[in-house]
Amino acid sequence: MAGPERKVWSENYSEWFHKVISETPIYDTRYPVKGTGIWTPFGFRLRSSVLNIIREELERTGHDEVLFPQLIPDYLLSRESEHIRNFEDEVYWVTHGGKTPLDVKLALRPTSETAMYPIFKLWINAYSDLPLKIFQVVSVFRYETKATRPMIRVREVSTFKEAHTAHATREEAEEQVRTGVEVYSRIFGELKIPFLRSVRPDWDKFPGAERSVAFDTIMPDGKVLQIGTVHFLGQNFSKAFDIKYMTKEGGYEHVWQTCYGISERAIAALISVHGDDRGLVLPSNIAPVQVVVIPIVYKGREEEVLKACVGARDALQSAGIRAALDNRRDLTPGNKYYSWEMKGVPVRVEIGPRDLDAGTAVIVRRDSLKKVQVQIGSLAEAVKEAFREIDLELGRRSRDWMETKVRKASSIDEAKEELDRRGGVVEMFWCGRASCGQELEKAIDARILGTPYEDEIAVGQDAKCILCGEVALKKIRAARSY
């Protein structure tokens, strides 16, 4: 596909990302607390589009939205031992109300298991209360000591969607993990963000989980970004918080739990995987403005052209399309193109005097910049057809691009060279022992993403562990990551 270059996008991704979020603007990083940012009006609308898709999928699959308090007393946060061990260095503590020291220190939630589960104990009494499936969208806080990065490594995660479920049996909870993975696959599918699903290795699971499935995507610079996780918690938390239910037979059992989360990293990925050197490129379902109508004005026919543009905007809106008209008089069409291309508006409609005479309009696709002349009477139809093509193309392009970045390696040297030279993900064979996995991380200076979610079983009898040379039981993925 032709279209704008993606040179700065891939060669200077960091700079590109900063420019796009600042110029559009989406997210203002000038707030004077490290690791935080401001969602601007356009950014907020983009965020809402993404959250709408997430909410729709969760509601359709029986999750109810709730809202829990933000502060967690220290004694609750520390009740599940593995959980607190992993979070204790990164929790913000509220210690004073006014000038008064608090009796009980309060944590700004880093995630909400320990806030919700004492209440689950109150909500769940009998098998008829199960399954319980809820979610909330909130800010969570982590005192990151590493270098922060807008939307990607932040101290206030301002868009954390966390779902939490409780079930009567291990089987039902495991089935819910599969459902959670499917729900997330559909969400990223709607966003046209390609992903790899990996079962994280034991040494990199969510603190307190039995098993963690993660969604990763590859950013333009070849580094991997974790964009979603689904955890099987077993009975670790239900035992720590004593969440029991009465079975049909009248006995008592601890519930089985899962939780899964997505943050604004999904929005960072959306911006990054589709962009090009002119800025944002958005799928039509996500774009806050789907079409902009721009009058091409010539002296003497200004009023006539503007009238046709207003008519076109109204016709598009009547067809359910989020259309805007840019009739700013102090900007040239070229300046307008620049600003709307930066915003990623999927389709631009241009109408000038020649179009008036011919009863036409020009449609320009953001992804390819391809222009088509269409009859003004069938404008809405043509725009909708363009949306379909753009959405298909963005999905195809991002998937194809990611696939070029996933390579197999059969030696340590090859794996390391691949990562050094091209980034992306390397897949290798692995015996399954943690010791080999962790040694591999050091040997190739990369993070083990885990084993493919799709084929955890076995990979063929000829396969040998890339490290120890013994029989390989699994494929393992590694990458440089955010």
Add this chain to the structure above:
Amino acid sequence: MAGPERKVWSENYSEWFHKVISETPIYDTRYPVKGTGIWTPFGFRLRSSVLNIIREELERTGHDEVLFPQLIPDYLLSRESEHIRNFEDEVYWVTHGGKTPLDVKLALRPTSETAMYPIFKLWINAYSDLPLKIFQVVSVFRYETKATRPMIRVREVSTFKEAHTAHATREEAEEQVRTGVEVYSRIFGELKIPFLRSVRPDWDKFPGAERSVAFDTIMPDGKVLQIGTVHFLGQNFSKAFDIKYMTKEGGYEHVWQTCYGISERAIAALISVHGDDRGLVLPSNIAPVQVVVIPIVYKGREEEVLKACVGARDALQSAGIRAALDNRRDLTPGNKYYSWEMKGVPVRVEIGPRDLDAGTAVIVRRDSLKKVQVQIGSLAEAVKEAFREIDLELGRRSRDWMETKVRKASSIDEAKEELDRRGGVVEMFWCGRASCGQELEKAIDARILGTPYEDEIAVGQDAKCILCGEVALKKIRAARSY
């Protein structure tokens, strides 16, 4: 209007409110941090309905939604002197990240002026950047030392809608205050919450404001609840935060500002002003479930009746009505009525064997419990007509009730007796001097709400100040308040 009694509602309002929010349930108060609560699935949907109305009105009037960080560095919070003087005793302070003491103490925002206005300085350069009109919906925190009360006096205000505007001139900002008051009047109108609008006295303005207009309603126990405020900030904050713009003439001026807020108190008021002894009563536009269809089952015709109920539910949904079917088999119709009445569902539809034979259904209004038999073919139409009548009736009833609670008093004794005996609001004449106003507060043991927003000018030459007896320039309102 006939209908369920309102005896417990008015005589034991506190108990009534607690029962309704716990049994519906709307808001769970068992979270182990004082002054906080959990929005349950039903409560969250109710909250969303209210927020949708607020967002719609604000967006229609040109306000853009944004999201600012939650933590405010201490040096920013204290920049406007009057502002910090009023908040310093009630701010929660984050002092540690993990085990590390922070260099700069961070406040959990009690409100966002001091978070937003340093950024307004960056966003506003010239007159063409004005007016700036934004809002956000967030949690804010106040370390309340008084007795807390669910949704009414809380430490985490979890539903704070705050709007902030900046303008080129005093006149434009004052006009925006009037617009803000109109916007809020329409919002409370949609919620059918009656209100009095008062200009707060100087000693009870928002800290840092030149003038505060407040919306108050009267709760079932006769106490007044402040449900919204609109503030004219003048240039107090723009000078403290140095927010200037370049005028058309090339000079620099400080901007003029306003801000206005609504919290979950609006939801507490919605619940309270419309309720009765059976629980919640909701206007149709707010109700998460607008209609519940209940099968009246007799042996032998179960399937037939259920089929008709499914058909009725589907027909209602097709007509754009949020309809649910209650086909729980372990509950009697009576138990079902009880639970849906508690939830305030505006209309109940009952279908039994006799209806099947006659091609009818029975509609029961929640407000009056009035039953009407309607043709099944025109069910949706009849339900919509019932919605119109219910909404009108709730508006009329709550307004009439409030009006009986607003009385005039012409002596201190009369005012005090009125408040002691009936609660509500008393209106008196006032000379306008703060000393008289504050003495009055003590004399009648009440809070001065201020002067009516509608007639601030004068009230007639015969009027004498209720305290000093000199010429009265204003009416003044007083009440016992939350």
